[in-house]
Amino acid sequence: MAVLGLVLLGGLAGCGGDSGGNVIRVTRNIGGREGFRHHFETWKATFEQANPGWTMELTDLGNADGAQFYKTRIATGDLPEVIMTWQLTNFLADGGNLVPLPDSYYEQFGIPLPTPYEGKRYTSQAGMQIQGIAVNKAMWDDIGVTEPPESWEEWFAAFHKLQEKGYKPLVLGGREWSAAQPLFYALSSDLYDRTVDSGQASWTKRRDAGEVRFATDPIVRQAIETMFYLVDHFVDKGAGSDGYNEEQRDFYGGKGAAWFMGCWMAGDLEPNRVGFDMEYWPVPSMIGRPPVFICTSAMPNGWAVTTSATGEKLDKAMAVMEAFYDPGVYQAFLNGECQFGEAAKVPAKAPQYDWAPAQHLIENMSENLAAYGTTRGFHIALDDMPPPSFHDLMARVMQEIVAGTRDIDRLLQILDDEWESARKGM
Amino acid sequence: MRSGLKGGASGGRLRGATASLILCGPAVALYGGFIVLPALLGFAYSLTDWTGWTGTPDFIGLANFRELCSDTLFFKSVRFTLFETAMIVVFFTFFSMALAVLLDKLRVWKGLIRGLFFYPYVLSIIVSALLFTYLANYREGAVNLLLRALHLDMLAQDWMADRALAPYFIFTLVAWSGLGFFTTLYLANLQTIPGELYEAARIDGAGPLSVFSRIQFPMLLPTVTTNSVLALITGINLFPQIVVTTQGGPGFDTFTIGYYIYHLGYQKDRLGYAAAVSFMTFAALVAVAAVQVAVLRRRQVSL
Structure with missing residues (x-):
């Protein structure tokens, strides 16, 4: 019984907490979309090159909007450190799961300030959809x-x-x-x-x-x-x-x-x-x-840092958010999602395709x-x-x-x- | 001597209690931890407005239960679930019995034919439901392609999305995937009927109908009880079939209670209200199952 109990407790304890190691987990709705995958891989490579010894790990939400996944992870105390929020930002913020972003983050890339929610801003403004x-x-x-x-x-x-x-x-x-x-x-x-x-x-x-x-x-x-x-x-x-x-x-x-x-x-x-x-x-x-x-992107619906990121992980989660606006990463994002750039200080402004009908x-x-x-x-x-x-x-x-x-x-x-x-x- | 006996008896009881604790304790602990406790917590959540996004739900008393009394979508889901359940119970209780009796008479390819009926049950419900989704697609589904190939285009239908057909589409899926299991239970029961009874009936000149009505049917009643209860549970618990195929549509037409609970909890973020619906469904099911078992047990016969 004692052994069984210990095994169960150990198992339950393992459900919560962070991923450990030098890993920042990031959610993305890739599913079967190759453009989205290319964007994530470019983002990951850029972050890892700038932050040696750290890894950016994909949590693929597939075609879902993440609500069920996030609620489950909130219940187990195990939200990834950086997440896509879509229209769920206010729910995540109400539960105290998001870290507010400073205005300097937006100013750094020339991003129009998103409408604050209860006085705070939480998400990157990904682009205009x-x-x-x-x-x-x-x-x-x-x-x-x-x-x-x-x-x-x-x-x-x-x-x-x-x-x-x-x-x-x-x-x-x-x-x-x-x-x-x-x-x-x-x-x-x-x-x-x-x-x-x-x-x-x-x-x-x-x-x-x-x-x-x-x-x-x-x-x-x-x-x-x-x-x-x-x-x-x-x-x-x-x-x-x-x-x-x-x-x-x-x-x-x-x-x-x-x-x-x-x-x-x-x-x-x-x-x-x-x-x-x-x-x-x-x-x-x-x-x-x-x-x-x-x-459909006037509301803040980009990526946000969660309260799972603390200490050094919080700094690295912010580094992930900053790597998003690297010109190559942002161009890959605009291409994959076919969105128009909103970050004035980033050279990428609109999707650029090699495929003539897409262009x-x-x-x-x-x-x-x-x-x-x-x-x-x-x-x-x-x-x-x-x-x-x-x-x-x-x-x-x-x-x-x-x-x-x-x-x-x-x-x-x-x-x-x-x-x-x-x-x-x- | 007397006190020695007394001491021996109490020691035996102690050993018995220890053995019971060792043998049953883990099961009770697991059942309590993973079934009873969540059920109690579910009832506690039903008294809150919990959305799942926060860790601190607000207590709202019986407001969820009051809302339930006038929730038209809930009653629509109940009606649809009962309609499906009625078809499923009748089918798995009686059709699978008839099929078992026929299969029991097989003398050639017995194993192969029984295996063919059992095979769909081996597939996961998700796989079966996906298969039916492909079969029933209006433009490219195998059913309509076959009908068109036979120049019966007028019979080709939108099996999943036509509101007159969708309930039968769901039923067909459940019937196909579960028939083998329910038939096997009857077949197992048929094997336990002593050969002497058949022999006596043959000597008395009883025909197949009399053999069925006088021997097989009464002897199958314990399995009728089991199958009807299992079929009832299958019907009331209809959920994955709906998620994979119709997703409750067209509109809200194929909402079962299970799908409605999912819809409330995960599409509308109303986990507190979803817990209230679950609790009421649980209470209703316990009552129905108790009555069903009591009635059927009275009709069973034993050797």
Whole structure:
């Protein structure tokens, strides 16, 4: 018994604590993305060269957002020393798991100061990520549309023309998170003020205060009706079986004219040897606004140092954070994620690809980004965000629509009920 | 002499107690540490608003249980779980019995055919579920490809995402993967029926139906009890099959209780509320299982 007890205690004790040795563990969502892997390897090599005797160890989160992994590690007291935070920064900070970064860190690289959370800043500002619509240029040229349509009606008219020419207008899978994209675009671009400092509380804050509801907001109702039309006319039977991978395969395989997907999709063109020209167009409006890209990195969502790093490890964890902005590492990051640089003092400003279609796409993205601008949508600040599960909720509403639900009041009620339920988890 | 006997008896009791402690102690300690204690902690968490992000949950009394009473998604999950469980219990209790009786009659390729039925059970649930996900894909799944090859395109369906078909898709997956196990339990029970009973029935001129209804079925009742309880547990615990295949969709249509608890705890960060749902489910299951076992035990026969 005594031996068994000692073994058990020893085992349990081994669950907590740091990794030991001269190792800094860093999380990254590599999964199967070669661009992300290349970035991590470049980052690791740069850090290890500048810090002899120290190792930067990868903890690959795959395609997950890390929430489950982080909660488990918090429970065992074993968070890696440097972690990607995404929209989880406030949860991690509330639990006292993050080390605040000094303003000098941001100034060193010319990074715009992220919005503070309860007076403190925690994360690197990795880069600017935008969401828009990728289009297969040849198909759109074939129907004579060379400029982005301005409204959803114009998009639908163009989709009908594409169908008449025998093209599949849109790739959309209903099985996973990516099902949410069209609804997310409609809500994010039209429900929120385009100027965050307009003086009026955001829709999120008004929803939380009970001043507005999905069920009674005419723009949300219009968005759902728009989704009905989209699904009824342009989404194939069987889309419910498909997910992100099928969408990507169809679009990269030249089988679809448009893909509602974030700019990171461009980072996969070279590894997948996608050989045709694409453009990246802004999100249309339902209510007469100009089209716009959605900026999804306005909130602080980069890497952060955790309280697992103490003493010398804290210094080395900061060295990892600084190595992120090494020009070669930052360029690899911008390439892999297809993001635009925000660190003014770092020479890397935008992705640079050797693969011609990828480079053409990023140049088109830059051009259109300058022409149409961005809205933050609901990505305003850490204390002004919908519940983290909101994207999943939108995906489920879209699944309902793909599965044939046309009871708009029921769908709006689901949005309200689930929003309130998810808020209790914050 | 009397005191010697008395001393011997108490010494024996002491030795017995020591032996019990040595033999049972480790198991009790492990069970207590890894099952009972977490269950008690789970109940404690159900009285909090714990999100999993902090180490200090706030006590909120019975608020989670009050919310549960009006949680439409919870009741939707309960209805779906019961629907699946009903199909699973009936199938594993009766269909696997019929299959076992038929397999028991086999005289050729007995081992091979029994093995074929048992084979899916050897696969992990995750592997089986992934396999079904590939089979059921609308465009490229083997089922629809076969239908199209047979010019039966109109029968090709979105098996996982059509809300009318998804519940049966989940059931088919569970039935396929578990049939071998439940059938094997019946087959084992069939081997214990004395040959004299069959011989007597043959002499009395009993047909196959009479043999089944008068001999086999009553003798299989202990396994009916076991299988129905195990099938009930299988149905109520439906979770990995959902995670790998439908992920609760389309919408919330294939949310089981287990998936709902996961959804609350890990997608909505409501671990306190998820613990409350778990506790209520546990209490309900204990009650159902107690009634089920009591009813079925009364119907068992013994030699």
